[in-house]
Amino acid sequence: MSRPAFSLDRILNTSAAWALGLLWILPLAYAVWTAIHPAAFEARFVLTAPLTLENFVKAWQAAPFARYFLNTFLLVTMILACQFFLGTLAAYAFARFRFPGRSVLFALVLLQLLVMPDILIVENYKTMRMLDLVDTIPAIALPYIASGFGIFLLRQTFMTVPKELDEAARVEGASFMGILWKVYIPLAKPTYLAYGLVSVSHHWNNFLWPLIVTNSVETRPVTVGLSIFSAIDSGIEWSVINAATLMTSGPLLIAFLLFQRQFVQSFMRAGIK
Amino acid sequence: MLKSTLLKAVAATALSFSTWASAQAVDLQFYFPVAVGGKAAETIQGLTDAYAKAHPDVNIDAVYAGSYQDTVAKAITASRGGNPPQLSVILSTDMFTLIDEDLIIPFDDYLTSDEDKKWIAGFYPAFMENSQTGGKTYGIPFQRSTPVLYWNKEAFKEAGLDPEKAPATWDEMVEYGKKLVKKDASGNVTQWGVRIPSSGFPYWLFQGLAIENGVTLANAEGNKTNFDDPKVVEALQYLVDLSTKDKVMAPGIIEWGATPKAFFEGQTAMMWTSTGNLTNVRDNAPFDFGVGMLPKKMQRGAPTGGGNFYLFKGASDEQTKAAVEFVKWITAPEQSAKWTMATGYVAPRPETWETDTMKKYAEGFPQVLVARDQLEFAKAELSTYQNQRVVKIFNDALAAAITGKETPEAALKAAQAQADAILAEYR
Numbered sequence: 001m002s003r004p005a006f007s008l009d010r011i012l013n014t015s016a017a018w019a020l021g022l023l024w025i026l027p028l029a030y031a032v033w034t035a036i037h038p039a040a041f042e043a044r045f046v047l048t049a050p051l052t053l054e055n056f057v058k059a060w061q062a063a064p065f066a067r068y069f070l071n072t073f074l075l076v077t078m079i080l081a082c083q084f085f086l087g088t089l090a091a092y093a094f095a096r097f098r099f100p101g102r103s104v105l106f107a108l109v110l111l112q113l114l115v116m117p118d119i120l121i122v123e124n125y126k127t128m129r130m131l132d133l134v135d136t137i138p139a140i141a142l143p144y145i146a147s148g149f150g151i152f153l154l155r156q157t158f159m160t161v162p163k164e165l166d167e168a169a170r171v172e173g174a175s176f177m178g179i180l181w182k183v184y185i186p187l188a189k190p191t192y193l194a195y196g197l198v199s200v201s202h203h204w205n206n207f208l209w210p211l212i213v214t215n216s217v218e219t220r221p222v223t224v225g226l227s228i229f230s231a232i233d234s235g236i237e238w239s240v241i242n243a244a245t246l247m248t249s250g251p252l253l254i255a256f257l258l259f260q261r262q263f264v265q266s267f268m269r270a271g272i273k
Numbered sequence: 274m275l276k277s278t279l280l281k282a283v284a285a286t287a288l289s290f291s292t293w294a295s296a297q298a299v300d301l302q303f304y305f306p307v308a309v310g311g312k313a314a315e316t317i318q319g320l321t322d323a324y325a326k327a328h329p330d331v332n333i334d335a336v337y338a339g340s341y342q343d344t345v346a347k348a349i350t351a352s353r354g355g356n357p358p359q360l361s362v363i364l365s366t367d368m369f370t371l372i373d374e375d376l377i378i379p380f381d382d383y384l385t386s387d388e389d390k391k392w393i394a395g396f397y398p399a400f401m402e403n404s405q406t407g408g409k410t411y412g413i414p415f416q417r418s419t420p421v422l423y424w425n426k427e428a429f430k431e432a433g434l435d436p437e438k439a440p441a442t443w444d445e446m447v448e449y450g451k452k453l454v455k456k457d458a459s460g461n462v463t464q465w466g467v468r469i470p471s472s473g474f475p476y477w478l479f480q481g482l483a484i485e486n487g488v489t490l491a492n493a494e495g496n497k498t499n500f501d502d503p504k505v506v507e508a509l510q511y512l513v514d515l516s517t518k519d520k521v522m523a524p525g526i527i528e529w530g531a532t533p534k535a536f537f538e539g540q541t542a543m544m545w546t547s548t549g550n551l552t553n554v555r556d557n558a559p560f561d562f563g564v565g566m567l568p569k570k571m572q573r574g575a576p577t578g579g580g581n582f583y584l585f586k587g588a589s590d591e592q593t594k595a596a597v598e599f600v601k602w603i604t605a606p607e608q609s610a611k612w613t614m615a616t617g618y619v620a621p622r623p624e625t626w627e628t629d630t631m632k633k634y635a636e637g638f639p640q641v642l643v644a645r646d647q648l649e650f651a652k653a654e655l656s657t658y659q660n661q662r663v664v665k666i667f668n669d670a671l672a673a674a675i676t677g678k679e680t681p682e683a684a685l686k687a688a689q690a691q692a693d694a695i696l697a698e699y700r
Binding site: 039042121122125126128129134208212215216222225227228230238 | 302307314334336337338339340343346347350353354355356440534557
């Protein structure tokens with residue numbers, strides 16, 4: 001390999017990465033631009049345009065966002081905690097125990113990955129109604145807590161844990177639960193982190209199911225608040241919409257920037273591609 | 274098995290509690306969509322609160338349900354799930370779909386006295402076209418609109434046109450448009466003559482052109498369309514020619530959402546859009562603007578649009594009665610005037626326009642009267658059985674012609690054949 005070829009390769013790589021990066025950041029940059037300038041500058045880029053926070057104030061006042069944020073926070077926490085609990089136990093069983101019907105059951109779990117959640121909306125609604133949970137936060141969460149994807153992912157990770165570690169712990173007299181707690185879970189941390197990110201961002205952004213199953217301000221998440229800005233009959237105020245969008249996705253963006261290194265690494269280690 | 278037994282037990286307990294609670298007062302649940310900015314949701318909430326205060330025997334729960342599409346999805350899901358609302362505002366064009374799905378009941382059974390019949394007759398006939406079928410009334414007009422032509426008076430003055438006069442005919446609109454087009458030194462257009470948005474639901478404004486040319490797009494029974502009528506073809510040719518031959522409108526698909534903005538910024542001197550925009554234009558246009566009826570070919574004409582109240586199946590007799598009373602109250606002049614002033618929707622009853630509040634409002638802002646006066650010439654919005662599918666076929670045909678992929682005639686012929694295939698079973 002000759003040196004010039006190598007550097008040409010490098011230049012190409014770097015410039016392509018920059019180009020893609022710019023393309024990716026453009027919508028976000030536009031959102032920031034419109035959100036902090038008066039509406040008159042939505043489509044005009046004047047560097048000296050006056051800055052304003054008025055759009056955020058307007059957006060904040062258009063819906064009870066404080067309550068919505070609390071609801072979304074409760075919702076994603078509840079879903080994630082239940083998913084971890086159920087997923088860990090199920091994955092442990094599938095990975096390390098032999099019992100009749102194991103492969104059939106596992107195939108059923110995998111089947112869940114093939115079913116679009118949207119086509120189950122009516123059935124889920126009926127179930128929630130029978131449980132008398134319509135218009136509650138648990139009703140938004142329940143259909144998602146037994147996650148086939150989570151079980152699958154954790155099972156694959158648990159399978160990669162060397163049997164020797166398991167056996168050594170057992171020789172030391174650890175119980176099954178003890179082994180799970182002390183051996184498997186610590187080794188699967190990157191998977192938990194990666195899966196947690198996917199789950200939180202997915203449920204943070206979920207719109208249709210929460211809208212359908214809830215009716216009141218006390219139970220609705222931020223996405224429902226956001227939808228109030230899509231007023232097609234009267235023209236779209238981009239500056240206010242973008243302010244609201246930044247506001248609602250802000251916590252996720254900030255969390256991602258803070259934990260960026262861990263997330264990227266955990267994705268690489270967990271092997272999600 | 275175990276799951277269903279458990280669920281039933283829980284449900285039975287829950288049911289016994291809820292019947293106990295509803296013995297105290299009538300509970301009403303009412304879904305509403307929001308399709309205009311500003312204070313629409315707050316206004317509805319305020320009105321229902323006022324009603325509940327005056328009627329302690331009714332508990333009314335107004336539920337914001339997203340866009341029109343979200344609302345109909347929510348109402349259908351809740352009905353299928355055994356928990357229908359008693360009342361919902363849904364697009365007037367969804368009437369056939371809701372009947373087909375067997376989810377709604379007509380108002381007639383609850384409107385039997387002579388006074389009630391007079392009340393029904395008190396709505397503008399143009400709005401009732403989308404609300405009645407087979408001799409029964411399924412919808413009561415509430416947030417209804419119609420498209421109008423907005424023009425920039427300063428641009429008219431600059432082009433040497435009379436700033437107080439909107440184009441009255443198709444030919445005049447082209448003629449004015451040609452005078453209004455402005456180009457910069459390199460030949461790029463900086464100001465178009467007119468803007469008729471065509472993204473998303475092009476059929477709506479196009480319907481205006483079709484009606485003006487003396488043809489309706491579908492029959493009143495909702496089971497036959499006239500997409501390939503020569504007059505429809507001619508109307509589409511006119512629309513296509515605006516950008517290809519006459520060059521008074523930007524070519525290609527034109528965005529709805531960006532249209533008011535383009536008008537404010539002077540990128541177009543005239544625009545066609547909903548009266549739902551009136552308040553927005555009044556607050557944001559940096560110039561004097563006029564509002565006119567859509568120009569005519571054989572006649573004036575425009576479609577109506579927007580949402581009606583529907584009564585849902587599954588409510589008790591008591592609940593439905595209370596729901597009808599509420600609908601009567603909220604469409605009464607005083608309430609209706611508040612709603613119209615907050616949103617720009619057209620008040621659906623002539624008597625509302627006779628109130629002092631509305632008279633005063635119209636005096637300071639005479640543009641609001643144009644939409645009302647245009648109702649005389651307005652026709653039902655395109656609505657058929659299997660509405661979503663039929664309208665999509667039509668929209669795709671319009672888009673194909675507007676973007677130049679097909680000739681208007683070929684596109685509309687194909688659309689008619691597809692619509693016939695779907696609607697045949699409803700004849």
